[in-house]
Amino acid sequence: MFALAVTLRDVASRAGVSPIVVSRVLHNKALSIRVAEATAERVRKAAQDLGYVKNVAAVNFRTRQTLTIGILHGLGFDMPTAVGGSRYSEFMLEGIIGGSFRILLNGIIIGAFHHGYSIILCPKLLGQTAEEAMSDGRCDGLVLYNTDHTEANAEILRKCTVPIVLVHSRASYFDCKLPSVICDNHQGIGLAVEHLAKLGHRRVGFVKEARPLNAEMSEREDAFFAQAHAFGLNVDRSDSIDRQDFDTIFSRRYTAVITSHDGVAGFLIPAAEARGIRIPEDLSIVGFDSTSYCNELRPTLTSVRQPLQVLGEHAVDLLVQSIRGELTDPPQLTFPCGFDVRESTSPPAH
């Protein structure tokens, strides 16, 4: 089934040198300068003649590094076990998360390729044997995206022997020391509150999911209550509303709501339409993430924009530094959000 592979040894014997010389010429650039140019040329010719191809698996094995970065995407560590089910694919397909993941992935790819690393997505990186799979030598480091901060996950992270960078999570959530990149949810929510306040809104609620997707959702909620007063909004915890609680949301007690992420806003818009609530005239809605999904909604959704691609690139930068042992104290990088005004917000009509 296999065409028998041409090995270093084959090239060596054809070139009349030892295998190690071939290795130096063909693979190890740092040492190749210590080979006579004539010899090197002979080796290259022999390799060419024989159609030599480096065996990456052998190199990975021998050097104990794969130049590969694994990506763990999902709503908590149970995700990959559900594949085939499949939560993973559902979310990839869904415009909301899939859209934001695409941008983040793009940043990760740019960062990884820049450093000469490949990206791997595996079905068995986690699951029942998470501790094992994460450290089994298939990748040099991991980017963790969008994780729950449960104690079980924290335990897994602590056991992992491979460098990890968290995206959208703080190491403190897991009670461990890991580098992380995160957008400034506090500042982002501040932009939303400021936007609505400047439009003249005074009665603003915060709409979320009963079971938050991850820690960021709570951060955003807290940020709302921490800053609302500073912008002249009189709110208390009763103004944190479940997205299913249409009676409250559409009670006309509010002239605007901020949602914990775009998906919640996308959920509200058709519900509002069904009740004859006009957006933005009767109710302004602000999302969070500002993915392309916002442009698909009618009205298009005003939303806080996360610098997702930047997050992805910096996550890989940190990871590569961590792999190289250049990270003494794991930093937590926070990037400011932007704000995209679209059609779903306007001054209050009443």
Place this chain on the structure above:
Amino acid sequence: MFALAVTLRDVASRAGVSPIVVSRVLHNKALSIRVAEATAERVRKAAQDLGYVKNVAAVNFRTRQTLTIGILHGLGFDMPTAVGGSRYSEFMLEGIIGGSFRILLNGIIIGAFHHGYSIILCPKLLGQTAEEAMSDGRCDGLVLYNTDHTEANAEILRKCTVPIVLVHSRASYFDCKLPSVICDNHQGIGLAVEHLAKLGHRRVGFVKEARPLNAEMSEREDAFFAQAHAFGLNVDRSDSIDRQDFDTIFSRRYTAVITSHDGVAGFLIPAAEARGIRIPEDLSIVGFDSTSYCNELRPTLTSVRQPLQVLGEHAVDLLVQSIRGELTDPPQLTFPCGFDVRESTSPPAH
């Protein structure tokens, strides 16, 4: 830097057996039944005690398989060298191709995970040393997405020793025998022509890019001319128009145009608006791909829908069969398109 790894040997000596027995118990499920249950239990306990973790790199090396599938995405083989540049990231980011790639990728992931394979994206899969990198043992097979059918690429494909499946390309383009999955462009264009004909359009043009992205664009154009007459449209090759040729497109010679892909339609819509051409009243526009991008356009874009996720899943199915040597004659699977009517088409106003 490394915590010294626990090996099979360590587990073996602790359990009082030979390494191969440990291997059978822990890794090779097919053979593990040939181990006494008491022994197996002892081995598992020893592994647990020592915190043994399988070294995947070693297994990959030894077994000459990685259970990994590589994805080559891009407009021709020069793509990855441009990364960092970067065409790859541009297209990932762009709604048009990025959107369709996301769905395809989702299908590939579902298919791969289903078969227990991982997905890898590498910066060096192609480029100057394409022949080498494609066969260097880092993956068991490749999915090629969206390639140009140049002779140079054909040559590279012929030299590749790793199983390949083409997506959106026919093996015949490359004059080689490879399995492929493709959507039925002919049938898809037929749906578009039929839709417009039934609305009453008689003067329909085909708008494309001067330099087609890939072979499919030409297929779609050919399909248009092959089927237009059957639906009562009187067209000739002069009705194939460059997307830059606004004078012709908006000359009111046409009541409708079919575009070679959604991106072209997205390019026309603002141009029409700038000229006071109303869509769909003055000009109906049909796209091709029907990604979420269509929902972002105003008006939303009526478009032929490719079964991208299905394509991705079947591509992997074929690839896995090919890897296992179960594919005697490489098949070409063609999947029918659907059609999504949105706002950009209506009966002609005149």
Place this chain on the structure above:
DNA sequence: GTGAAAGCGCTAACAC
């Protein structure tokens, strides 16, 4: 500048 020896961790093939 070059090479010999050794071994990374695992598993195929075969013997017992």
Place this chain on the structure above:
DNA sequence: GTGTTAGCGCTTTCAC
């Protein structure tokens, strides 16, 4: 059921 032998292809170490 279990163990022995051998070696995958490469690179590290150290000697020359």
